[in-house]
Amino acid sequence: FNVTQTSSFATIEIYNLKGQKIKTFPNLQINKSSNQQIVWDGTDDKNQPVSSGIYFARMRLRPDSLGKIGKVEISRKLLLLK
Numbered sequence: 001f002n003v004t005q006t007s008s009f010a011t012i013e014i015y016n017l018k019g020q021k022i023k024t025f026p027n028l029q030i031n032k033s034s035n036q037q038i039v040w041d042g043t044d045d046k047n048q049p050v051s052s053g054i055y056f057a058r059m060r061l062r063p064d065s066l067g068k069i070g071k072v073e074i075s076r077k078l079l080l081l082k
Contacts (some may be wrong), residue, residue, distance in 0.1 A: 012038055013079070015056045022050055042080055052082045 014023040061072040
């Protein structure tokens with residue numbers, strides 16, 4: 001993914017089709033870059049494997065301590081194949 005803002009307060013969350021939160025990647029350091037990656041190994045927050053299927057990822061960039069950026073949320077559909 002790429003973003004046009006820098007944030008030290010970013011979170012990516014993975015949800016199943018029922019809307020249940022499966023995995024959280026908290027407190028990410030996001031820099032202005034055209035090629036950043038988060039690798040999800042197909043496990044939940046308890047390191048248990050999840051089944052193949054459709055999931056949703058939501059990235060939230062929260063305001064930094066200086067208030068330079070506002071809250072930004074982006075959602076994308078994912079397909080997990082094993």
